[in-house]
Amino acid sequence: MSELVLEIQDLHARVDAKPILRGVDLVIRAGEVHAVMGPNGSGKSTLANVLAGREGYEVTRGSVRFRGKDLLALTPEERARAGVFLAFQYPVEIPGVGNSYFMKASLNAVRTSRGQPPLDAIDFLALVKEKAKQLEMDQAFLNRSVNEGFSGGEKKRNEILQMSLLEPTLAVLDETDSGLDIDALRVVANGVNRLRSPERSVLAITHYQRLLEYLVPDHTHVLIGGRIAKSGDRSLALELEKRGYAWVEAEAG
Amino acid sequence: MSTSAAEAAFRKALEAPRPAEPARVETLRAEARQAFLAQGLPTTRHEDWRFTPLAKLDKIELGSPELVVTLPKNLPAGCTIAPLPSDSERSSLGVCGDPKRRPFEALNMALFDRGWQISIAPGTKLEQPIELWFDPRHGASHVRVVVEAGAGSRAVIVERHAGSGHAALINAVTELCVRRDAELSHVLVQELPESSLGFLTVLARQDAGSRLALHSIALGAALARVEVEARLEGEDASAELDGLYLGRGTQHQDHHTTIDHAMPRTRSRELFKGILDGRAHGVFHGRIHVRPDAQKIDAAQTNRALLLADGAVVDSKPQLEIYADDVKCSHGASVGQLDSDALFYLRSRGLGEPEARALLTSAFASEVLEKLPASELRAHIEKDLLGWLGGAR
Numbered sequence: 001m002s003e004l005v006l007e008i009q010d011l012h013a014r015v016d017a018k019p020i021l022r023g024v025d026l027v028i029r030a031g032e033v034h035a036v037m038g039p040n041g042s043g044k045s046t047l048a049n050v051l052a053g054r055e056g057y058e059v060t061r062g063s064v065r066f067r068g069k070d071l072l073a074l075t076p077e078e079r080a081r082a083g084v085f086l087a088f089q090y091p092v093e094i095p096g097v098g099n100s101y102f103m104k105a106s107l108n109a110v111r112t113s114r115g116q117p118p119l120d121a122i123d124f125l126a127l128v129k130e131k132a133k134q135l136e137m138d139q140a141f142l143n144r145s146v147n148e149g150f151s152g153g154e155k156k157r158n159e160i161l162q163m164s165l166l167e168p169t170l171a172v173l174d175e176t177d178s179g180l181d182i183d184a185l186r187v188v189a190n191g192v193n194r195l196r197s198p199e200r201s202v203l204a205i206t207h208y209q210r211l212l213e214y215l216v217p218d219h220t221h222v223l224i225g226g227r228i229a230k231s232g233d234r235s236l237a238l239e240l241e242k243r244g245y246a247w248v249e250a251e252a253g
Numbered sequence: 254m255s256t257s258a259a260e261a262a263f264r265k266a267l268e269a270p271r272p273a274e275p276a277r278v279e280t281l282r283a284e285a286r287q288a289f290l291a292q293g294l295p296t297t298r299h300e301d302w303r304f305t306p307l308a309k310l311d312k313i314e315l316g317s318p319e320l321v322v323t324l325p326k327n328l329p330a331g332c333t334i335a336p337l338p339s340d341s342e343r344s345s346l347g348v349c350g351d352p353k354r355r356p357f358e359a360l361n362m363a364l365f366d367r368g369w370q371i372s373i374a375p376g377t378k379l380e381q382p383i384e385l386w387f388d389p390r391h392g393a394s395h396v397r398v399v400v401e402a403g404a405g406s407r408a409v410i411v412e413r414h415a416g417s418g419h420a421a422l423i424n425a426v427t428e429l430c431v432r433r434d435a436e437l438s439h440v441l442v443q444e445l446p447e448s449s450l451g452f453l454t455v456l457a458r459q460d461a462g463s464r465l466a467l468h469s470i471a472l473g474a475a476l477a478r479v480e481v482e483a484r485l486e487g488e489d490a491s492a493e494l495d496g497l498y499l500g501r502g503t504q505h506q507d508h509h510t511t512i513d514h515a516m517p518r519t520r521s522r523e524l525f526k527g528i529l530d531g532r533a534h535g536v537f538h539g540r541i542h543v544r545p546d547a548q549k550i551d552a553a554q555t556n557r558a559l560l561l562a563d564g565a566v567v568d569s570k571p572q573l574e575i576y577a578d579d580v581k582c583s584h585g586a587s588v589g590q591l592d593s594d595a596l597f598y599l600r601s602r603g604l605g606e607p608e609a610r611a612l613l614t615s616a617f618a619s620e621v622l623e624k625l626p627a628s629e630l631r632a633h634i635e636k637d638l639l640g641w642l643g644g645a646r
Contacts, residue, residue, distance in 0.1 A: 052601050053601070054597055054601075055593065055597065075600070075606070076597060076600040076601045077600045077601075077603050077604060077605050077606065077609075079601075080600070080601055080602055080603035081603050085601075086601055088598065088601075091598070092592075092594045092595050092597075092598040094592075094595045094598070094599075094613070094616060095616065095620075096615075096616025096617060096618075096619040096620065097612055097613070097616045102599070102602070102612070103602075105604055105608070105612070106599075106602035106603050106604060107603075109602075109603035109604050109605065109608070110602075110603040113603070145616075146598075162602060166602070166603070
């Protein structure tokens with residue numbers, strides 16, 4: 001069996017004193033793609049934000065280990081440097097911060113922490129242009145402020161661009177497919193597929209199964225009421241698409 | 254020394270005998286002396302000084318002034334610098350301003366012993382900025398600059414106040430006479446030591462079709478008051494004022510602006526941004542005055558402040574006095590903290606918290622810095638800003 005990348009055990013978390021996650025168990029090994037599906041309010045985004053270390057998401061019980069280490073003890077930047085990447089559901093607009101400047105600072109922060117030399121401006125530019133081209137992104141987006149005035153699809157591409165630069169060990173995609181038309185969905189999914197390797201893992205959180213037509217998961221989980229109610233393979237996603245979530249809820253009691 | 258002691262010191266300086274000067278100058282000095290004696294130093298009971306107490310005057314030894322001035326070495330063709338006061342017919346000294354309303358302007362006119370008039374010949378377009386550097390080292394220095402920007406000329410003046418670490422006071426008044434269709438950019442850079450005080454006044458009179466851009470960058474001083482008055486006295490004249498003020502520790506940064514729309518179809522824009530840390534105090538008072546019959550006015554004013562610490566304070570006071578009816582006038586003010594979503598976004602990409610905060614803070618400032626006319630100067634100020642951000646915590 002390949003290396004354990006993520007081990008979530010009995011994870012409970014609350015937001016504004018309201019319990020959202022109520023005992024999540026999930027194990028992801030190197031090279032695997034896991035899809036987490038579930039109805040609105042089931043805790044999907046909370047799970048993503050807890051993994052990334054967002055303020056306001058309070059873990060009340062359980063543990064999360066990333067490559068054997070306590071992930072919850074790390075700051076958001078330490079998680080990023082260790083190889084966890086969250087593709088945001090709503091990427092933040094940051095006026096006044098150049099997209100290219102930001103991505104270079106980010107990549108070099110991660111590289112430095114890994115003992116690699118920082119890239120200079122010329123090498124970085126060559127790299128980012130190549131990655132942007134793969135994502136069919138206009139280079140003009142590199143010179144604009146981070147996400148400012150980007151359309152929904154452009155923001156998501158920009159997330160995947162950052163992911164492809166940082167080459168994380170674990171990529172968490174928080175509804176990356178929402179708001180994308182079918183062409184953009186294909187480009188974004190291909191960007192993620194390009195990153196797939198025996199060393200990398202993906203946790204794709206989604207409301208719809210259409211992303212999974214392009215990004216084929218090894219495992220599918222259904223999150224209901226803050227717990228994984230059912231796990232299966234790719235066919236589970238198709239079944240959910242056809243039958244909805246009510247039968248899983250009924251099965252889970 | 255309390256402020257009353259400071260006032261006594263100024264009064265004493267006003268009584269000291271002066272060498273004989275040209276009649277016109279002596280008249281200006283006498284009027285200014287009377288104006289100061291009549292009003293004295295302002296207190297916070299004075300509406301224009303409500304948010305700026307002058308208690309920090311007691312930290313400064315006001316006697317034995319020492320001021321190092323660096324003037325531009327090579328003047329381009331069409332540009333001259335002549336010392337003030339002068340009895341020359343062409344001197345524009347005292348053309349702008351009103352000492353009765355501004356005690357430090359009055360003190361300056363009565364007491365300045367160093368000054369220069371920069372004249373730009375009509376039609377001259379200068380490529381390089383003209384830079385003046387004032388380094389007050391001790392005591393209270395009063396210095397005056399008059400800029401005579403001839404019709405159709407174009408120039409950038411950089412007035413820099415930066416010192417080498419002594420507690421001193423500088424009271425500088427700059428008069429800008431912007432003639433018909435001239436384009437003048439004035440950059441006021443205040444990087445005084447954090448033990449010093451700065452009273453920096455810029456008074457502009459603009460003829461028809463002229464354009465003034467005033468950029469104020471205030472980083473230093475224990476207390477600094479930048480006072481700007483732009484009088485739009487010709488049709489189609491426009492004034493654009495912007496500023497960036499930074500404060501940390503117990504620094505006090507005050508900007509007090511007045512735009513006088515005296516003629517129809519004049520336009521003004523103001524954008525001021527403050528970044529305040531520690532227990533710093535920022536003040537922005539923006540007065541827009543539209544005179545009767547000055548129709549088709551277009552004026553907009555914005556002041557935004559970023560507070561990096563709980564103890565930092567900003568007072569923002571727009572003051573619109575509109576006596577014409579066909580005008581477009583807007584103002585807006587906001588005070589806030591760094592956006593926590595943006596902070597998390599940057600950190601989730603591996604940037605450390607201090608680095609992420611510095612990046613967002615300089616992004617807030619960039620809107621003002623982008624307006625600076627000289628790229629070399631902008632790079633210099635950006636570097637100073639990053640240094641400031643590194644030391645702000």
